[in-house]
Structures are given as structure tokens and as C-alpha cells.
Amino acid sequence: MQQLFQNAQIAGPDGSLLAVDILVTDGIIEKFLPAGGQRTPQGIIASDLHGLFVMPGGVDGHVHFDDPGFTEREDFATGTMQAAAGGVTTIVDMPCTSLPPVTTADNFRIKLRAVAPKAYVDFAFWGGTTPTFIDSGAYRRLLPELKELGVVGIKAYTISGMQTYPRLDTRQMVMLFEAARDFNMLVAVHAEDYFLATYYTEKIIREGRTDPLAYKDGRTYDAEPLAISTVLALARREQTRVHIVHMSTSAGVDLVRQAKGQGIDATAETCPHYLLLNREDFVRLGSVAKCTPPLRDRYDNEVLWAGLLDGTVDYVTTDHAAGIYPLEKVMDNIWKAYAGMPGVQLRVPLILQEACNVRGMNLYRLGEILSTNPAKRLGLFPRKGILAVGSDADFACIDLNADWTVHAQDLFAKNKYTPFEGWKLRGAVRQTYVRGAKVYDSSAVFPAGPGYGTFIKAG
Ligand SMILES: [Zn+2]
Structure with missing residues (x-):
């Protein structure tokens, strides 16, 4: 399966943001392309990230x-x-x-x-x-x-x-x-x-x-x-x-x-x-x-x-x-x-x-x-931990400008408490992908569901 994640902002090694599209094949990053430069070929599933910051x-x-x-x-x-x-x-x-x-x-x-x-x-x-x-x-x-x-x-x-x-x-x-x-x-x-x-x-x-x-x-x-x-x-x-x-x-x-x-x-x-x-x-x-x-x-x-x-x-x-x-x-x-x-x-x-x-x-x-x-x-690299060709398409997609307040009641925890109650933060996780599959969306919640996560053997 091929996916194209469009309009992602990723950080270069000097910290500057680059606008890219990310081509993913079977859950693995295949290629980075300049954002918006291509029509989506047939058979590729496109997801528009609308300029969210994508962190490994x-x-x-x-x-x-x-x-x-x-x-x-x-x-x-x-x-x-x-x-x-x-x-x-x-x-x-x-x-x-x-x-x-x-x-x-x-x-x-x-x-x-x-x-x-x-x-x-x-x-x-x-x-x-x-x-x-x-x-x-x-x-x-x-x-x-x-x-x-x-x-x-x-x-x-x-x-x-x-x-x-x-x-x-x-x-x-x-x-x-x-x-x-x-x-x-x-x-x-x-x-x-x-x-x-x-x-x-x-x-x-x-x-x-x-x-x-x-x-x-x-x-x-x-x-x-x-x-x-x-x-x-x-x-x-x-x-x-x-x-x-x-x-x-x-x-x-x-x-x-x-x-x-x-x-x-x-x-x-x-x-x-x-x-x-x-x-x-x-x-x-x-x-x-x-x-x-x-x-x-x-x-x-x-x-x-x-x-x-x-x-x-x-x-x-x-x-x-x-x-x-x-x-x-x-x-x-x-x-x-x-x-x-x-x-x-x-x-x-x-x-x-x-x-x-x-x-x-x-x-x-x-x-x-x-x-x-x-x-x-921990021996999980380079499969995990980096946005690079050949690595798993694991993305944290963040709105860097979103202001929000921490409330324990909003956590998906079994026991809802936090010492950070009431903290005001700028930057909110909007979507999370594991091996190309959306595991969290701040509106649709948890699309991939339980059991999607897999054991990763350290090497
Ligand atoms: Zn411990």
C-alpha cells in the first residue's frame, strides 16, 4: 500500500522548517518530496497534514x-x-x-x-x-x-x-x-x-x-x-x-x-x-x-x-x-x-x-x-526514532500554534490525575501515525484501535 502525506513541516538539522510531502510504502518511509509538487498518482492514498509540524x-x-x-x-x-x-x-x-x-x-x-x-x-x-x-x-x-x-x-x-x-x-x-x-x-x-x-x-x-x-x-x-x-x-x-x-x-x-x-x-x-x-x-x-x-x-x-x-x-x-x-x-x-x-x-x-x-x-x-x-x-534505531528513508512512518503531527490547558479529565488514563493540572501550553498533538496508520486523531480519536501496536525487538 502506498500513502502520500502532503504538506508536512519537518525540521532540518539546523532547526529550520521544510515543507514536504512524505511517500510511504507499506508503513515505511520511501521518499521525501517538495510539498505540493505532485499530483497524487492513482492508487495512492493521500492525507493532507495542512502544514502540521511532523516530528519523529x-x-x-x-x-x-x-x-x-x-x-x-x-x-x-x-x-x-x-x-x-x-x-x-x-x-x-x-x-x-x-x-x-x-x-x-x-x-x-x-x-x-x-x-x-x-x-x-x-x-x-x-x-x-x-x-x-x-x-x-x-x-x-x-x-x-x-x-x-x-x-x-x-x-x-x-x-x-x-x-x-x-x-x-x-x-x-x-x-x-x-x-x-x-x-x-x-x-x-x-x-x-x-x-x-x-x-x-x-x-x-x-x-x-x-x-x-x-x-x-x-x-x-x-x-x-x-x-x-x-x-x-x-x-x-x-x-x-x-x-x-x-x-x-x-x-x-x-x-x-x-x-x-x-x-x-x-x-x-x-x-x-x-x-x-x-x-x-x-x-x-x-x-x-x-x-x-x-x-x-x-x-x-x-x-x-x-x-x-x-x-x-x-x-x-x-x-x-x-x-x-x-x-x-x-x-x-x-x-x-x-x-x-x-x-x-x-x-x-x-x-x-x-x-x-x-x-x-x-x-x-x-x-x-x-x-x-x-x-x-535502546537498539530501536533506525527503524524507530527518525524521519528517514527506510524507517517506520511514525509521526507525531503537532499544531505549534495551538494554545491549550492541561486537565487531568482530558487524559486517556485509567486514573486521571496530573501534577501539571492547569498548565498552559502552546503546541498540541493533532494526529499520530504508527507505521503509516493513524492511531490517534484529536477529533476521530483512535482509528487503528487496540492490537495494532506491535512488539519491536531491540537489535
Ligand atoms: Zn521507573
Whole structure:
């Protein structure tokens, strides 16, 4: 099947906009043509994009869609509907917040069977392992099996709130790093020092504090750079590819910048909430804004932005993790609230607003930090993450001049809440295409429907 997408505006590498028509054959980009230069030959299906800005479809490298196992929080249908509506064409789901966790080939297949019929956009999986598998030696057999099935890498925690997915201690982490190097796998680490965060948290709980900042003070700032230092040292020692997830601190940015300068194969992501929210928002919003790691300070926002602009921070993910609302998310005692916030539907417009409209980033770089860079790091490139001949026709079509206001009620989420309620943004996703098929239209809603999204094997 041939399609011609007419009157698209795409960003050139210098950020300037070019008006093009995009010829797509069987869901793959075949050719870029000057806009409006051709009559549509017979047999080609034409879609006029009326000058919408077309960005490579967003790749969110870090989401928790909770399926199967915790589907009262989110499921793959509601998760990928939000992705589609947010201009995201590929999501990468974490191994830890579904049951069973994706730590064996059998568990991988159980998850794939459960979620594939619900997917509105394409998806990939992170794999995982457990302290038990490492201590027994089974991980040396299990990791290559997961790699063969196409996981993007292995996720590990230095601290974990999940009984079904415990943390690794430093000895176990070294063993994982050795194996990941041997099998050429990426390791993503949630980096907060267990002992530091636990010590201060218990101390503050004993003092009787239950306010939002008690949680922030307990999961102390220094826990993140301490754990990142350990991870980077192990990566250097063992020659392992590592990725720091949801980096939240200014000190973390400095450490990653230094590590890259030393030639360590390390990358880092941050999230919209670490770029745009801080202590004052946590005080104002309370438990709704509880996440792990906690929101930090205005200074950290600024250093993270600087890191994103200079390439130290490679890309932006959401760490989308919804709690049951209001049951798990609205309460006075901060310790009892679920830690996590949704975000997959808002990532592209929030970052477009702040990075481009406010801070002057060009629209090509926007595509890199929201699509190209995660696709490259996670082995999905060049099939995903770029507008190029031979790549999948995954498009986020955006009206750059549309002003709108964020309302949780408008999200396609199972649990409708957001710490960005009431934010005024310029730039709205109007249509989203995955492999040439329209998966979202701001009027017709979800034309391709559930089950259209397919598993993308990392290479
Ligand atoms: Zn996460």
C-alpha cells in the first residue's frame, strides 16, 4: 500500500522548517518530496497534514503500564492510548511493575501475550533479573535468553519499594555488570543509595513527620550521586554499557558529564517532573506529586536543563507510573501515598513548551531528545526514532500554534490525575501515525484501535 502525506513541516538539522510531502510504502518511509509538487498518482492514498509540524514519533524509553498484575493502576490499553494521544509511537515498558516480572523467557512470553492485543502503539520491553537468580548463577543462562527475545536491556535497582522486584547489592550489581558486558547488554539503574535513603527515612519517620518534605528529606539528595558514582565506577571497571534512569539531581549531571569525558559508555535520562517541578510544587500538591526519586530544588531543575541542552542528559522519559486515584494518591500522610506519577500523554507537549517555546531549543533537537536518542540507546534505531528513508512512518503531527490547558479529565488514563493540572501550553498533538496508520486523531480519536501496536525487538 502506498500513502502520500502532503504538506508536512519537518525540521532540518539546523532547526529550520521544510515543507514536504512524505511517500510511504507499506508503513515505511520511501521518499521525501517538495510539498505540493505532485499530483497524487492513482492508487495512492493521500492525507493532507495542512502544514502540521511532523516530528519523529516519540519514543518513551521508561514507562510502567502495570500489565498484567497491577491493572487497577494502568493497563496496556489505557497506557498506549495516552501514548498515542501524546505523540508517542513507541513505549518501552519496565520489567518490574507487572506480574510476573520479566526475568525469564517464560515470563516475557506471558507478558507479551497479555499486552499485545491491547496495544495502540508499538512497544518494547526492558528485561530484569533478581538477587536470587544472581546468587544461584541462573542469570548467566537467563540474560542471553532475554536478549534473544529482544529486550532493550536489563533494569536494576539499588533501592526498591517492590517486594516482587528487590534491589541488588553492590556485589550482585558487579556480577550483573560482568554478565551484561559479556552478553553485550545495556544495564539501566535506578540509582539511590539504599543505606543512606533508608537511614534518613527511618530517622525522620521516628521524629513523627508526615509532611511532603519529610519524604524529600528522607530520600536524601546525596543518595542519588552516591549511587551514581558506584554505578559509573563499576561501568568503568567492568566495561559495561550503563544508563542512569530518571536522574533528578544537579550532582548526578556533573558525575555523568565527567564519566562521558572519561570515555565511560554511560547515558542518562531525566523526566518532565524533574525538569519542571520542585520542592515548592511538592509542598503545594502534596501526595499527588510524590515520586521516586523525590522532586528536588529549583537549582536541580536548572542544572538538568543545562545538561539536556549540552547533551550530558541524553533524553527525556516519563517514568510513567500511576497510582489508584484518589485511593493511593490523596492523603495527608506522605509515607502512605503511592510513589509515582503518570506522564506519557504530556511529555511531548510539556517539553516542546519549555525546551522550545521558552528556552529556545530548535525543533530538530526536540526530536532527538524525545525520539532519536532513546531509540539509538535502546537498539530501536533506525527503524524507530527518525524521519528517514527506510524507517517506520511514525509521526507525531503537532499544531505549534495551538494554545491549550492541561486537565487531568482530558487524559486517556485509567486514573486521571496530573501534577501539571492547569498548565498552559502552546503546541498540541493533532494526529499520530504508527507505521503509516493513524492511531490517534484529536477529533476521530483512535482509528487503528487496540492490537495494532506491535512488539519491536531491540537489535
Ligand atoms: Zn521507573
